[in-house]
Amino acid sequence: MSPNDTYHHGDLRAACLRAARELLEEDGSAGLSLRAVARRAGVSATAPYRHYADREALVSAVAAEGYRELAGHLAGAHPAPSTPDELAAVAVAYVQFALKHPGLFRAMFAEPCDPTSEERVAATAAISEYVRGIVRATFPDVDSDTLSTTVWALVHGLAFLHLDGKLDASTPEVVTTQVTAAVHALFNASPAMSTTAAAARPGV
Amino acid sequence: MSPNDTYHHGDLRAACLRAARELLEEDGSAGLSLRAVARRAGVSATAPYRHYADREALVSAVAAEGYRELAGHLAGAHPAPSTPDELAAVAVAYVQFALKHPGLFRAMFAEPCDPTSEERVAATAAISEYVRGIVRATFPDVDSDTLSTTVWALVHGLAFLHLDGKLDASTPEVVTTQVTAAVHALFNASPAMSTTAAAARPGV
DNA sequence: TGTACATCAGTGAACGCGCGTTCACTGATGTAC
DNA sequence: TGTACATCAGTGAACGCGCGTTCACTGATGTAC
Numbered sequence: 001m002s003p004n005d006t007y008h009h010g011d012l013r014a015a016c017l018r019a020a021r022e023l024l025e026e027d028g029s030a031g032l033s034l035r036a037v038a039r040r041a042g043v044s045a046t047a048p049y050r051h052y053a054d055r056e057a058l059v060s061a062v063a064a065e066g067y068r069e070l071a072g073h074l075a076g077a078h079p080a081p082s083t084p085d086e087l088a089a090v091a092v093a094y095v096q097f098a099l100k101h102p103g104l105f106r107a108m109f110a111e112p113c114d115p116t117s118e119e120r121v122a123a124t125a126a127i128s129e130y131v132r133g134i135v136r137a138t139f140p141d142v143d144s145d146t147l148s149t150t151v152w153a154l155v156h157g158l159a160f161l162h163l164d165g166k167l168d169a170s171t172p173e174v175v176t177t178q179v180t181a182a183v184h185a186l187f188n189a190s191p192a193m194s195t196t197a198a199a200a201r202p203g204v
Numbered sequence: 205m206s207p208n209d210t211y212h213h214g215d216l217r218a219a220c221l222r223a224a225r226e227l228l229e230e231d232g233s234a235g236l237s238l239r240a241v242a243r244r245a246g247v248s249a250t251a252p253y254r255h256y257a258d259r260e261a262l263v264s265a266v267a268a269e270g271y272r273e274l275a276g277h278l279a280g281a282h283p284a285p286s287t288p289d290e291l292a293a294v295a296v297a298y299v300q301f302a303l304k305h306p307g308l309f310r311a312m313f314a315e316p317c318d319p320t321s322e323e324r325v326a327a328t329a330a331i332s333e334y335v336r337g338i339v340r341a342t343f344p345d346v347d348s349d350t351l352s353t354t355v356w357a358l359v360h361g362l363a364f365l366h367l368d369g370k371l372d373a374s375t376p377e378v379v380t381t382q383v384t385a386a387v388h389a390l391f392n393a394s395p396a397m398s399t400t401a402a403a404a405r406p407g408v
Numbered sequence: 409t410g411t412a413c414a415t416c417a418g419t420g421a422a423c424g425c426g427c428g429t430t431c432a433c434t435g436a437t438g439t440a441c
Numbered sequence: 442t443g444t445a446c447a448t449c450a451g452t453g454a455a456c457g458c459g460c461g462t463t464c465a466c467t468g469a470t471g472t473a474c
Contacts, residue, residue: 008417008469028315030234033460044419046462051417055461106314109368111232124370149371150358150386157361158353164313166328167353182354188392212436212450237427248452250429255450259428416470423463430456437449 013051015041020062024103029110034058059107060117066101066108067123071130073097082137088183090134091155095179098159099169105159128152154186155179217255219245224266228307233314238262263311264321270305270312271327275334277301286341292387294338295359299383302363303373309363332356358390359383 009015019040023031034055038045052058077093078086098105135148158179162169169175213219223244227235238259242249256262281297282290302309339352362383366373373379 012417034462035460045460046420046464047418049462109364109370110310111368128370146382146385146389149362149365149382150389153361153365153371153386154354154358154390155361156365157357157359157363159361160313160364161353161357161360164315166313166332167357178350178353181350182357185350185354186358186390216450238429239427249427250431250453251451253429411474412472414470414472417467418469419465419467421464421466423461425460427458427460428456431454432452433454434450434452436451437447439445439447441444 009041009043009047012041012043012047015043016048016051016058017062017065020058021065021101021104024062024107025101026103028103029107032059032062032107057117060120062104063108064117064119064123066104067120067127069101070094070097070108071123071126074130080137081134084138084184084187087134087138087151088180091151091158091183092176092179094155095159095162095175096172098163099172099175102163105163109156150186151183154182158182213245213247213251216245216247216251219247220252220255220262221266221269224262225269225305225308228266228311229305230307232307233311236263236266236311261321264324266308267312268321268323268327270308271324271331273305274298274301274312275327275330278334284341285338288342288388288391291338291342291355292384295355295362295387296380296383298359299363299366299379300376302367303376303379306367309367313360354390355387358386362386 016037019037020032022040023033023036032055034048034052035045037058038048041048048058052061074090074093074097077090081087081090131152132144132148135142135151136144139147158167161167162175162178167178220241223241224236226244227237227240236259238252238256239249241262242252245252252262256265278294278297278301281294285291285294335356336348336352339346339355340348343351362371365371366379366382371382
């Protein structure tokens with residue numbers, strides 16, 4: 001692939017990230033070892049140390065990448081949601097992302113943020129702010145702190161319960177239906193009337 | 205402790221469970237090894253094999269015990285909730301349990317149920333049914349499938365976001381406040397009026 | 409354009425470790441007579 | 442009550458493994474002149 005395949009790899013940093021994610025999806029967090037990453041990247045066991053201080057640093061980098069991708073995936077579902085239906089579409093995208101990358105998603109949330117990885121902390125804060133922004137846009141008159149916490153928790157819980165086999169995740173369709181129904185249940189409105197729900201209950 | 209402390213342990217099975225849970229809380233899932241369990245129980249490395257077929261069997265037993273305790277803890281919060289306020293109290297208990305036993309809680313949900321462990325599968329189903337029953341009692345006229353999924357996901361999501369440091373969990377009080385607020389947001393009613401919410405919106 | 413040299417990105421041997429699991433074993437317990 | 446014996450619940454040595462990390466090293470690259 002690279003001009004010279006022998007000594008210098010070309011972009012080992014990115015290759016490690018890719019290998020780490022593959023391992024995460026194949027064997028879960030336990031399968032993610034620096035040695036396995038090196039093996040998969042076709043490189044000696046110690047080569048990754050040129051790019052990552054230790055295993056923890058690699059895991060943090062993977063998680064941070066996951067956060068960035070999740071943010072992109074959500075934005076892809078709808079660039080600027082401002083109705084309950086649009087918000088529900090973003091919720092579906094969140095759960096879909098978790099189901100598509102279960103190993104990555106677990107790694108992102110499996111532990112409290114490593115406080116020494118500012119890359120990771122920033123990524124978490126960005127997601128949190130993003131959710132808050134959507135909720136504010138959708139329900140401008142509502143206490144957005146409480147409601148955005150509620151929305152995030154609901155969607156996050158749906159993601160994990162599906163991931164862990166606690167809810168039926170056999171087809172993408174059934175997942176979409178469940179997530180949409182749950183989000184609409186939160187807004188206490190049927191899908192048909194949901195776009196007017198915010199206006200109908202301005203003082204909540 | 206036991207009559208004779210030397211050869212026969214007395215109740216190594218229970219001691220392994222206890223040791224496993226301690227290790228889980230101290231070092232997380234990675235710290236839970238059969239050898240470490242044996243060490244902590246003061247027994248040779250292979251003694252646990254008399255009681256557990258392998259590591260996976262021990263983990264499943266721990267998870268199943270966790271489910272039973274969680275069920276007990278929820279029932280302790282309110283034996284038969286039938287109002288939004290009572291349901292919120294159970295929700296708070298759920299999150300409290302997660303925060304009090306983070307390692308255990310993660311082990312319970314970290315993977316899909318081992319389908320070969322009927323003890324574990326049954327425990328999961330019991331929790332699921334329990335939530336459904338509460339929701340049915342609280343909102344008799346509502347589509348209980350959707351709403352109970354929504355409630356469980358919301359509470360489960362709150363538990364994990366607190367656990368993972370994504371929401372403020374610095375004091376039990378702030379957690380209680382957040383969880384109560386989120387549950388009431390789901391029922392779209394302020395705490396004061398929540399006990400009448402079900403009756404007020406019978407047709408949802 | 410050619411050469412000297414610093415720097416960068418790899419190698420590979422080696423360390424010590426803890427792990428799951430097997431095996432043949434042995435000490436303690438309990439039961440039948 | 443005493444004894445023979447089956448069974449149960451431990452032991453401890455040993456296996457092979459993969460891990461994270463260190464170290465001194467070397468090949469490739471790029472830059473200054």
